Structures are given as structure tokens and as C-alpha cells.
Amino acid sequence: MSEALPVIAILGGTGDLGTGLARRWAQAGYQVIIGSRTADKAETAAADLRGIMNERGIEGVNVQAMENLAAAEAADICAMTVPFAHQQGTLELVKDALKGKILIDVTVPLVPPKVARVQLPEQGSAGQIAQNILGEEVNVVSAFQNVAAHHLQEGQGLNCDVIVCGDKKAARAAVISLVEAAGMRGFHGGSIANSAATEALTSVLIFINKQYGCHAGISITGLED
Amino acid sequence: MSEALPVIAILGGTGDLGTGLARRWAQAGYQVIIGSRTADKAETAAADLRGIMNERGIEGVNVQAMENLAAAEAADICAMTVPFAHQQGTLELVKDALKGKILIDVTVPLVPPKVARVQLPEQGSAGQIAQNILGEEVNVVSAFQNVAAHHLQEGQGLNCDVIVCGDKKAARAAVISLVEAAGMRGFHGGSIANSAATEALTSVLIFINKQYGCHAGISITGLED
Incomplete structure (x- = not known):
């Protein structure tokens, strides 16, 4: 594991999506912090994850547990996997x-x-809501x-591509690296809108x-021309 | 060619997308009417299409040309490929x-x-706008x-799946048949919203x-489980 890899926190990271990402990033050598509303919930998810890694014989994974705020403070880059109703809070x-x-x-x-049923918010998207709340000092x-x-x-291995949207290309590129570390292809998808x-x-x-x-996903086609 | 196949009109069908669909449906044995704002424009596109079919040695294709209204009246099922600015008119x-x-x-x-840049209309989607304008007597x-x-x-052969949305399942199924006739996979995607x-x-x-x-498209993955 390289010391140069960023520390990743996953806020609201105790669900299937959050722990699925945590597992893949930890396996790729990243230091991962699972965040939750309570340290207890976070610790339970982290312990489960360490147990799974142990079972699979994957050693040296670094998975910590913290409350969301402490996780966000300790991390270099944060992911957030909360239900829409908890996004703003x-x-x-x-x-x-x-x-x-x-x-x-x-x-x-x-x-x-x-x-x-598609029911997009008045602001256009949840991503736009996040950017509006956080302001220009945060790259959503x-x-x-x-x-x-x-x-x-x-x-490992997952036949689903990830479209990455954000207003800054460098920030999108950093996230595309994390998409690839998690075993998928990432594509620049344009602005946060x-x-x-x-x-x-x-x-x-x-x-x-x-x-x-089924459990469907998408793949980008037609890239060869 | 079976007499039972529906007659398809493509309103505003002189562009690349309209003539592309016309070509594929004509080749699959459907009677196709290219519609346009003027009969002249429609006839030019239809003549070009007949020429291409001739070059490829495909015989017996049935491609007509009409003004949009006449095309809509003559057809059993209509497709519309116009710019957003002309949709309502x-x-x-x-x-x-x-x-x-x-x-x-x-x-x-x-x-x-x-x-x-995604800029969806206030009504949610162009499809919803069409359904609102046309009312319940038309299945959009x-x-x-x-x-x-x-x-x-x-x-033939095109690695792009087509997601088909509409409020009535039977209408979506009829369109999925036409998607398949055009050489692609079609999927029920839910309501018109x-x-x-x-x-x-x-x-x-x-x-x-x-x-x-590139000229990208999408494919639905994860169907096997």
C-alpha cells in the first residue's frame, strides 16, 4: 500500500452500497473510514467488513469507523451514500x-x-442540491x-460503467481513478447538472x-469510433 | 412482406435519425411513410432512401413521402423525429x-x-409534454x-439498447417490437415520466x-441474474 493514496471516508456508509464501495477501496489498498450517525453503527459495519476480508484471506486492509463529522474531517476525499431524505442534513x-x-x-x-418513477427535484438533481449547499469551496x-x-x-469485476459528473474536470478525473480502483470503468459525464x-x-x-x-446496470457502447 | 405489419409514418423524418429508422424498418418489410413540413422535402428523403436500397440490392421496399399531417393520417403508428423547438407545433x-x-x-x-448540458423542461420531459398535449386518446x-x-x-446490427417509456404496457410492447425490427434490443423503462x-x-x-x-450509446447490463 502506498502512503500517497488518499484517505477515503464514506459518510452514511453502513448500507449495502457504502460497504460495497468500502470493501473494494480497502481491497485496492486505500485507507477507508466508514462514517455513520453513531460511532457504534459505523463500528459494526467496519467490523463486518474486516471479518469478510479475513475470511477471504485479504490482509492489511485498513478500515476504520467514526461518526460522520469526524470521518469527514479525517479524510482527504469523502463519498456520501445516504437516502435522499438525509442528504441535506x-x-x-x-x-x-x-x-x-x-x-x-x-x-x-x-x-x-x-x-x-423518475421524480427529479426542483433544483434539477441531488448533485446540484449538494453543490448549492456546499458552495464553490467543495468540488461535488x-x-x-x-x-x-x-x-x-x-x-472484483463488475459489468457496470460509472458516469462521473462535476463542474471541475480535475475533480472528475480523481473520482474516475477511484471508480477504476473499485473495478469499474468511469467516464467524464459533464457538469454537475x-x-x-x-x-x-x-x-x-x-x-x-x-x-x-435482475440487478441491471449500464455500459457505454460505441467508444471504438 | 406480411400484410399484417402496421404502416409506420416518421414525422419530421428527413434527418439522419428519421431516415436511419426509415431505412431499417423498410428493410424489415414495413411500409414506411416519411413525413415532412413539405411534400417536396419528404420526397427527396424518400428518393434518397430508395436509391440506397437499390444500391444495396434490397428489393421490394415500400417508402412513401407525404406532408406530416397526411403521413399521420395514413399510418397505423407514428414516430416523430423533430427538434425540440418544433415538437409542440x-x-x-x-x-x-x-x-x-x-x-x-x-x-x-x-x-x-x-x-x-442536461436542461430538462419544467414538465419533466419532452415525452410528458407530448402526452399532455395529445391527451389520453393517444399512447405516447x-x-x-x-x-x-x-x-x-x-x-444491420447496432450495439445500443433502447429504453422504452410510456404509460401503457401494451403500447410499450408494440414499440419494443419495432425496436427489434430495427436491429436493437428494447426494454420496458416505465411510465412516460x-x-x-x-x-x-x-x-x-x-x-x-x-x-x-466517438458516437456513444448505452447497453443494459446485469440481466443474467
């Missing part, structure tokens, strides 16, 4: 700790119970909305999952 | 002729000059927004095309 809590950092927003603006980059947690929890596309697509994929009995 | 023109039929809306709400089904005209113009996802994705694909120098 979590962001207000960690706002100051994110200054000068990248926030990878994985929030999908699902409105239960009709989660298979949206990603991973179309990856099935089911597949993320499996081993374009997060509307990937967020809306999640509801369509939920519909497809119900209709076809 | 075209729909008002053909509204009565569409009653009891399916309209395949291919409209993408691009707002020049920033076509690589949105499709083909993510297919590169460049690839459509080539021969979900058209927001495919429409937004078009701007992301335009961004990817510029960034990576």
Missing part, C-alpha cells in the same frame, strides 16, 4: 469539514413509495448511482429490475 | 390524426447552444433518444462523444 453537518475537498455524492432523489462530483449494490458486494441523467436512470433501472428480475 | 398539427394510435416520441429537449411512447444516428445509418432519464442521458452522451471522440 448530512451535508449541513459536514460542510465545514469538506472545504477544499472532493465530495462524491451518490445520492439518488428517490421519492418512496414510487421509486421506479456525482457517481455510482447506477451500480447495483448487489454486484458491488461481490468480488448532468447528474440528473444518472439519477433519473436509477429509477428506470429499478423498473427494469422489477420487470426482468 | 408538429403535435398540434397532427393531434387529431393520432387519436387511437401510438406516437413514438424521439424528441430530446436539447437547448442550444449548450446541448451537452418515448424511445430511440440514445441511439447515434451515425450508427443507425449503417447496416421516466423518459426524463433517456432524454437527459442524450446530453451526457453528447458530452462523452466530444470528450472521447
